[in-house]
Amino acid sequence: MIISKNWLNEWIDLSSVSADEILKTLNSIGLEVDGCTKVKIPEKIVIGYVKSKEKHPDADKLNICMVDVGSDSLQIVCGAKNVEAGQFVAVALNGAVMPDGMQIKRAKLRGIESNGMICSSTELGLAKTNDGIMVLDESIGRLELGKELNEYDIFNDVIIEVDITANRGDANSIHGIARELSVALDLPIKERLAYVDGENLPGIGRILSLHTHEKVKSLHMFRAFELMQNPSENLVTKLRLALIECSETHPMRRLCEYATHSTGVIFRMYDFAKISTDEKISIDISVGTHQESILKVDDKILGVAGVYQNKDTMIDESSKLILLEASYADPSVVSEYVGENKDIVKTNELYRSTRSSEPNLALGIDPIFERLSSQNIAKFYAGHQLSATKTEVKTISFTITDINKMIGQDVPKIEIVRILKKLGFDVAFTQESENINVKVPNYRYDIINIHDVCEEIVRIVGIDNIASAPMKFSESNRINDTLKRYKFALNLRKKAAAVGFYESVHYVFDSSDELRKLGFKECKTSIINPINNELNELRPTLVNHLLKSCEKNSKNQKKSIKLFEYGEVFDENANQSMRFGFVVSGLKFEPSLNNGTKVAQVDFMGFASMIQGIVGEFSLVPSSEMGYLSPFEQAKIIKNGDEIGYIGRVSIDVASERDLSKTYVSEIYFDRLANTNIQAQAYSKFPSISRDLSLIIPKDMKFKTIKDSINSLGLNVQFAPSDIYSSDELGDNVSLSIKFTFQDMQKTLEDEEVACLMDKILAKLKDDLNIGIR
Template sequence: MKLSYNWLNEFVDLSGITPVELANLLTMKTCEVEGFEPFMDHMAKIPVALIEELTKHPDADKLKICKVNTGKETVQIVTGAANVELGKKFPAALVGVKLPDGREMTKAKLRGVESFGMLCSGGELGITQLDYAPAKIDGLMPLPDDWKVGAPLSDYFGAADVILDIDNKSITHRPDLWCHFGFAREIAALLGKPLKKNPEEATFKTQPAKLPKIEIEGRSAITYCGAELAGFKVQSSPLARQLRLLSVGQKPINNIVDISNSVLFEIGQPNHAFDRSKLGELVRVDYSKAKEKIALLDGTTHELPEGLVVIRDGSTPVALAGVMGGAGTETTAATEKLFLESATFHRSDIRKAVSKTGIRSDSSQRFEKAQNPGKAKAAIYRFASLLAEEQGGVTLSEIAEVSTEDYTKTQPIIVTNEFIDQKLGHIGNRADSNAAILKRLGFAVEEKGATLVVTPPAWRKWYDITIGEDLVEEIGRFIGYKEIAIEPALVPCETPRSRNGVRELEHGLRDLSANHLHLTEVLNYAFHSENDLKADEFFCTASEAMRMQNSLHSDMAFLRISPLAGLLRSIQANYREEGNTRLFEIEKLMLPPENATLARREAYFYAGALTSEAEPALVAQEVGAIVSTILASCGLMRHDQVFTNEAHGIFNPGRSGTAGTKDKKIFRFGEIHPKILAEFGIKTRVWYFDALIENLLALKVENPTYRPPFAQPAVDFDLTLVMPKRGEFTALKAAAGVVQPLVRRDLDKTVLVSFEHVSTFTGGNLKENEKAVSVRAVWRNPTRTLASDEIKKLQDGLILKMQKAGFSLR
C-alpha cells in the first residue's frame, strides 16, 4: 500500500519528522516500510512560462527559437513543437531540472543556436494519466491564461510529495491501517502528538428525502447506509486531487469516482455511487442464485455461483457487494442525483466472493481484513463535504441505515500487570506504565489495583485486539522490542529423549543439495488445480485427490499429490532469465489412506528439476549422478545401488529410469515429456527426479560401523582449464573419468576418488565467450603411498584427457 506524506500531514503534524525518520519509526513499531520515493518533486522547479518572442530557426525548418519569460528572467529555448504559439503559456524545464524519465536539462546547441532548457508536454511531465485534456495533447502542454507567469506548476497541481511503500503483509492483521487516517492516528500515538482533525467525525447538513427502501437478507451485511446527493455536476476533479490519487496508484476518472476513492484511501471505508435515476425503490442485500449473471464496471460479465453477497435493485443484481459495482447503474456525465452506498460486510463473505470470481479490488482488500461498521455513515458525510468543497449547492438527504447486529458493543479484556511483564520480559527504565501506553494507543483502561480492564477502541476490536496477548504485543511494540533485555531461558538442559529422523534427513538433504549439488531450494503452493492433478498421477490418482471446501482460488482447489506441477511452474518462471536452472524442493503430499479406516496420509517428498544448455546426454548423466549421490548420503553405497531403464508417463520415452535397491525402487528420474512441458508454457528440456522421504529414511543405518582413516595420504592435483563460458562443470567431470569410492581397502589399486570445482574466472586475457575453471583432482591407493613417477603419470594422463575433450590448460 502507498502512503502520501502530505496526506498524512493533514491529520498529524509531521514538521520536524523527515520521511526517513517516519519510515524508521513505522518499521520499528508498526509495520514494514519497504521504501519511499519523491513524487512530482520536479513540478516545484518548473515555472509557468510566457512566450514573448517567436522566430524561425535560421538553419532548420521545423525548429523555432523562443524568448521565454519565466518570471525571474527571460531565457532562450529552441523547440520543435508544432503547437508553440506567441503569447501563450507553457511549462518550462530550465537548466538543472530533472524530469521523471531521468533526463536532466543542460545548456545545449540545436543546429548552432543555444537553448537553455525545454518547453514540456504532459508526457514529459509524467501526468498523462490525469483527467486533464491539455496533458494529453500531442505536443506542448498549453497552460490557462490566468496562471501566473513564474509560478511553479506545484501551485496548481499540488505540492511535491514523498510516497511511502508499505508491505501489505505486515498490516494484514491491522484493518484500521488500510487508510491514511488510520496511519495518522497511529503516528500521532507513537509521537505523542494530537490529531489535527478526524475525518471520521465529519458532518453535513441533511434534509428529508424519499429514499429507496433498504432490506438485508439474513446476515448478508452488518450494516448498510444509503443517502441521496444532488446539486452537483459530474466533471473533472481539481488537479491537486487528481495528482494525489495518482500518487497512491489510483487513476483519476471524474469528480464523483475520485471523491469515492479519496474517501476509501482516507478513512478506509469503501463506498459506491449509483445513478439514482437508474435505481428503483427497493435496494436489497442478499445472496446470489446459482448461475445468476452480473455485468460489472470493468466490462466483464460473470456467472455467479450460489451464495455470494450481491446488491439488488429490486430483484436485479446491480453490484457484487464489497467488490465491484455493476455496469448498468454507474454514474455518467448526465448524472444529476446519486444514491450513495456505504456498507460493511462480513469479511468471510467478501473473501468467498474474491475466491469464486477471481476479482480483487481496493474495496475487497479492505473488507477482507474486516472494517469498523461505525465508519459507514462517516463516509457519506465525508463524501458530501469533499464534493461541496468543489461545488456550491450540494445537498445531502438524511441517511438511512439498516443493521443486522449491534456493532457498538465491545467486550473488555481483563489482564494484570504481572501477566504483561511476564510475557514481555525484563525492560529497564520505562517512561510509561502499561495503562498509560494503552491509553496513548486509544484504549480505554480502568485500573483496579494491579488488574487492568481494557476496552479496545472501535477501530481495533474487529478481529484485531481480542485477547490479553494482543495487549502484550501492543505494549511491546510501543516500547520497542530492542529495549527488552536478552536473558537465557531458565530451563533444564536435557538431551532430547528421541531423535527426529525425518527432520535430520531433511536438514541433511538441504545441506547436500544447496552446498554440494548446487541446487536452489524453492517453496511452492501445496495446492493443485484439476489440470495439475492429471499431469502426474504416480503417487495418487486424480480421483483420489482431496478437494478443499473453501479454497483460496478455483485453480487451487485440491491438496498437492505430486511435486511435479509446482517445480515446473518454478522452472517456467526462471528459465528464461537463467538457462541453467537447478531447483529442489522438500515438502509434503496429501495421499490416500492405506485403508478406508485410516485418515489421509501426509508423505514428505524430495524432488528436483533442472534445465541446462549442455548436451542432453551429459545432463542425463548428471541427473543420474545427483540421484546416486543422494542415495549414498542416505546410506546406500554406490555398489549396492540398482539403476534401471524404465518408462513412465511423465517422461520422454527412452529417457527415464529408476534407482534404488535390488528390492525397492526409490527414485524415478528422467527428461519430462514435451506435451507436459507445453501445458506449463515451457519450451526447453527439463530433467526431473523425485522420491518419498520415508523411502530414503529406510536406507539410514541407525548404528553406523566405524571405519578407521586411511594410513596412506591421497594425492591432490589442482589445474585450471579454459572452456566455453556457457559450458558446465559436468562436462569437465565427464572428461576426467569415473569417480569411484574406495570400497575395498585391501586392493592395490589407484583410483580417482574426487574431482571438485574450486573457482571460476572470466575476463582478463580470456576471450569474451570463455571462462577459466579451477578444479581439484584427488587420487588414492588404499595400500600404499604413490611414487612421484606414478603421480606424474596420473597428472599427465588427466591433462591429456582434458585436451582430447577440447579443454586447454591455462
C-alpha cells in the same frame, strides 16, 4: 500500500519529523517498509505563466509561447497539445539539469529560438498525470512567478511503500498509517470537521427507503445528489492518483478511489435511473446462506456488501441522480462467501473487505461531499441513513502481571494504559487493582485475545527497547503412563527377539469363518465395508494370523518356526486390548552342521521356558477352556496371583487341517502385566547341598499337590521333579524323583542339618498325602 509524507501531513503534522525517522518508526511498529523514494525537483525549475501562444510557422505540432518567469519573459517552443495561454506551468531554465541527466540549453527548433522548456510531470521525475505538460494550480500552495518548484512540499516529498500484512486492514490507508504514527511519535491526529448538508435541502427519505434484516453484519451509509457536471481535479489530486496507479477514468469514481486510499472507507455509486423507474426506491438488505449482506431493489440484486456491485447499476457519463454508498462488511463473512464462490472477480473492494476496511463511514463520505460542494457542481439531498445491527464490541480482560510476563520486562501500568488509549482502545481500570478491561476499537478486527493486546504494547514500546534475557532451557518431564507402557512393550519385543522369535505384523481384521472354527465368539460390532471376505471381522485373538503365517513358513520348507506379534484384539463387545501372541512349530532348531541333522521337536516345557524368559517367572494352572488346544497340554499362566494369559499345544485336528507339525501357542494379556522394576535380592555366598528323593505316588496325583504340601513347611528349599518311572510292579502308582537344593544365607549347612530337613519333608508328605519313599 503507497503513502507520502505530504499526504500524511493532512492527518498528522510531520513537518518536524525527518524521513529517516518516519521509516525507522514504521519498521519498529510492525509496518515493514518495502521501499522509499525521495522526490526532489532539480534546481532552476521555476513557476512560469504562459502569456501567449502562437503556432510555429514551420511545424504543425509546435507552438511558440511567451512565458513570464518573474524576472524575465522567455520565448519557449513547446510541442505539448494541452499548452494554452493563461496557464501556470513548470519551466526549466537554461542550465537546469533534468532528473534523466539532460541539460537545458538555448536552442533553435525549426529556426525559432527556444530559451528553456515547459515540463510535463514525467520529465520532472513525477508520476504521469496526463499526456501533456503539467499545469500548476494553487493546490500546491501560493503560486509565485519565478519561485523554484522544489520549495513546495508536494515537490519535495518522500514516497514510501509499506507492506501491509493481511491482518492489518486498519493500516491500509493514509489515515490508518497516520493513526499508527500518531501513537508511536506521540503526535495528535488532526481534527476533521464533518461536512453537514444545508437545513433547507430535501431529505434523502423522499427518494430512498431502507429495510434491514436484524442479523445483518454490515454497515451502510447512503447519500444522494444530482450531479450537474463532473468534478475537476487539482494538481495534487492528479499527482496522488497517479502515484497509486488509479486506472479509473470517470471523475466521480476517481474521486471515490482517492477517498478510499486516504480514509480506508469503501464506496459504491449507483445510477438511480438504472435501479428503478419510480421516483422512490426501497433497498432491502438481507442475509445470505453465509451471513453475507445482499442488497436488493424488488427482485434486482444491487450487489453483496464488500464483494461486488451489479454492473447494470453502475454510473456512467450520462448519470445524473447518483446514490453514493459507503459500507463496511465483516471480513470473516466476506472471506467465507468468497471461499465458496471461486469465480468471483477479485477487485480492490474485495481486497480491502477481506482484510477489514474502515468502519467509520462518515470519515470517508464527508470529504467527497465537501469536494463536490466546494466546486458547486451538485445538488444534495440532506441527511443519511445508516443500516446494520450494532457491531459487537470485543472486551478483553487481563492483568499487568500477565502482560509483563509475556513481554519479559516490566512496563509501567500507566504506560500500558497510555499506549492502549492512543491506539483507540477503551480502557477501564482502577489504581488499586492490576486488572484492566479493554474494549477493542471496531477498526481492529485482528485483535482477539490478550496475546494480541500484548503484541500491540510491544510494538509501540519497541522490540529494541526490551532488554535481552538469556534463554532458559528447562525441559519438562515427558514421562507419562503412555510412554511407560510403550517402553515396556518395546522391551518385551526386544526380549522376544533375543530368545529366537521373529516379529510379524497382521491386520486387525480376521476371517469370521476361521475364528468360529477355533471357537471364538463373534464380535457384535460388524464392519460395514470389509476389505474382503477373509478380513471381515475385528480379531479377538492373535493366534489365527500367527497360525496362518506359520503354515506359510512351513510350506516354504522352514523346519523350525518361531513367531510373535504385539497388537490389538477386540472382545465380543468390541472392547480393545493389547496382547502378545507367540507360536513355535516343528523342530527346536533348523538342522545344520552345528545343530546336527536329528533335531528334537518343540515341546511344552521348552516353549514355556522361552515365554518365561520374556515375561518373567510365572506358574501354570491346568486348563481346558481353549477348544483348539489339546486338553492334555494347555494351562493358564499365573503371575503374582493374576491370570496373564494361556499356553498350550494346538490340537491334532487343527494342526492337521493347517498342515502343521507339532505346534504350541501362547497369548499374553499385555494390559494385565505389571510394569514394575526388578528388585535385586541378596543371594547366599555359601555352597548349596542337593538331595534326591524318589516317592511312590498314585498315577493321578498332580505334582502341585506335593508342592503345596512341602511349601506349607516354610523351608528355604528349592525343588523340582527330575524323573518319573512306572512299571507293572508299581501297578497304579509311579515313582517320582524330586531334586531338592538346600542353601543357607548365614552359613554352610551340615549333613546332619540337611538330613533333618529331609525327614521333616518326608513326615509332612506321609501325614498329608500318605506317600513315602520307594
